[in-house]
């Protein structure tokens with residue numbers, strides 16, 4: 376039994392006790408020495424909330440936020456996490472249903488262990504669904520177009536394109552386990568690829584057999600398709616625009632220059648993220664780079680944030696520094712491992728309750744993500 380109230384430090388070890396060595400290695404899997412992941416967490420401690428007193432308020436904080444031209448009741452989204460069936464047999468369907476039940480957008484990973492169409496059915500078509508793309512190389516543009524058209528048809532309304540994962544990082548925990556969930560005997564990460572008509576057609580043309588007749592080779596090919604080794608360039612964004620008529624948000628932005636390019640290209644948003652410290656070791660903290668990016672492009676596109684969120688106060692700090700919505704990743708994976716859909720719901724509800732109380736007690740007159748700003752924070756080293 377997990378401790379009842381969600382607390383990341385308690386739920387993480389409890390969840391890990393229930394996982395296989397591979398699943399555990401995968402979820403904790405940071406790049407290299409773990410320095411980036413560590414800095415992600417430490418960065419939150421560098422900013423402190425300074426509560427003001429006798430600030431007369433008569434209502435609880437309004438947690439609503441506006442992104443992609445729409446109002447959302449809460450400033451969090453469920454981050455794209457792959458292969459969720461390794462944590463619970465209900466996998467992505469449970470997380471998507473939980474997100475819909477809690478009125479939180481669900482971002483579906485290309486590396487899901489469930490197909491696009493099945494995730495769309497999970498919440499009886501309810502809830503906001505966004506699709507995350509691991510972007511195949513130009514030679515596989517036809518596959519990219521197929522994924523985007525399937526996502527559109529299944530009611531996914533925004534496209535989050537992950538830019539920092541053209542190859543997976545140096546992750547000792549996965550390497551020790553010889554772990555690639557796509558290549559496991561149950562091929563758990565390939566649901567989207569194996570159900571894709573264009574991937575299937577191309578595989579047959581190349582190898583003369585159906586995907587099911589040479590599963591191992593097909594899984595390896597799908598791995599190479601979505602993690603193609605080399606990055607695209609800015610000039611390739613036009614392909615995405617031609618094939619996706621909704622909002623496009625680039626995920627993995629860490630520099631002011633890249634954020635400015637997104638504005639120039641007329642994109643709707645960015646996710647300031649370092650992939651939870653799973654890709655580049657010795658990197659900058661995601662929260663550390665957020666303020667300068669907000670100062671340069673804030674108001675010109677929507678700013679999402681992820682990497683290191685574990686509690687309500689973390690969400691409050693990211694919002695106060697200028698993010699409009701925050702993506703929650705590992706915490707809901709622990710909820711999924713411990714309690715399926717209900718576990719994910721519990722984590723989401725707890726984070727939002729914790730955020731609401733934190734803002735309420737911070738003595739902010741208009742404690743809403745829309746009005747929150749740096750006045751509520753101080754740099755700890757300047758106190």
Ligand code: HOC
Nearest residue numbers: 457486555556557564653
């Ligand atoms: C080879 C399968 O974003 C991560 C994910 C990528 C998942 C695919 C792993 O682990 O950071």
